[in-house]
Amino acid sequence: MTFKNLKISVVKVEGPCSRMKEGVTFYVRNACLEIPPDEKICIFALGSMLQPISGAIVKNQPGEGILDLLEEWQCPDPAAKVVFRIEEEG
Secondary structure: OOEOOEEEEEEEEEOOOOOOOOOOEEEEEOOEEEOOOOOOOOHHHHHHHHHHHHHHHEOOOOOOOHHHOOOEEEOOOOOOEEEEEEEEOO
16 A cells, blocks of 8 residues: 655644644654654644544545645644644655
């Protein structure tokens, strides 16, 4: 099975988040998570994105994928709003 590659970026941080910073980018390539050196990803934010990421990497008909419904995803922490952009790479 072949998968789409994704680029996931932090586009906005509002509130007291000590784990994520604006501009952090990581990738999902061939269904594997790639985090650049010296970067980190909050496990709570990542956990909340796993289902949309799993749906987004599967090839589907145009207009029927999860990325057709959403481009951004918010961390579930209500005190620190971190917004991620999920987009197909390439």
